[in-house]
Amino acid sequence: MKSHTEYLTFETAKKREYINITPLVAKALRGSAIKEGMILVSAMHITAGVWVNDAEDGLLQDIDQWLEHLAPYQEDYQHHHTGETNGDAHLKSLLVHHQVIVPVTARKLDLGPWQQIYYAEFDGQRPKRVIIKVMGE
Amino acid sequence: MKSHTEYLTFETAKKREYINITPLVAKALRGSAIKEGMILVSAMHITAGVWVNDAEDGLLQDIDQWLEHLAPYQEDYQHHHTGETNGDAHLKSLLVHHQVIVPVTARKLDLGPWQQIYYAEFDGQRPKRVIIKVMGE
């Protein structure tokens, strides 16, 4: 098994932002020279997520509003007794999951026609990392 | 590392349907001749999910009702300005996740006694694909 690891760093302008990282994952795959296997794409912070879904601006607004509804920003989380104010970002991260596995077949990301890989920032405005690990032959 | 890839296609009769695909994953494993490793089972569409849970009809009804409660079908998603009507299906997909990894030990799916692999269709009545990639030795 061959392996190739890259780290991305994002520092978003807004607290919450959704970034299509599919081209960056494809670039890491090319750098790996791996033909067959898979890619782990995983947030290295506990207030961020990674998902595979549509690159459509209206949907991204829907997702943002829906996450805020199910895991709202509010002052009275227990976690805030530590001085933090990002309790909602932890819950949003748990809800969407912090990682995906992308299959690799014949040197390509083996995604369906509408599948795009997103980094979801829930507590931005500071540097946050994502690991991309390509594994295979 | 050896690798073996299969694609399944489902065209469900109903918009939402939950299909136990454990036998199909076990068959792909037998076809792979892999003894030790893992299997990625991943929906290739953004309005479907894959999960591991119980094969119990009452529970499947509970899950369906719960998903409809947390990510309801409704007309006023922003995504619907594109002409789509399936905003809820995208949110349901994010909620349950679109993929699982099944461990393989001694040529068998290494699942607990009640664990079954489900394909969850949230926007059916058209052909949708699932990738099964077995990786290991």
Add this chain to the structure above:
Amino acid sequence: MKSHTEYLTFETAKKREYINITPLVAKALRGSAIKEGMILVSAMHITAGVWVNDAEDGLLQDIDQWLEHLAPYQEDYQHHHTGETNGDAHLKSLLVHHQVIVPVTARKLDLGPWQQIYYAEFDGQRPKRVIIKVMGE
């Protein structure tokens, strides 16, 4: 590809409990002698979860309360016609997902500074298993 598999068993004192299993996963990695690859950490039951998030007691209380809000314990689940009373635990398991992949780089768990691996028990007080499978070179 080399592979190393361990099984953990937990029998929690309470119905719901959240256990930091990062040291146990690190121990399995050392036992594997694998330098580069990944670790699948996956609950073998359908009423439990595995996540990566913060080891902070206040946050764990927030998560517990939030899960109870989104997937409440209640009597009238369809699943309970089987004699079970744990419908909520199945839904909580789906919500947080039952598994994570931990990257391994240079013989170490390649986690961000605050990332800790948790076993989330939603229907405890009986023995429940988790599989740890290390795969790589």
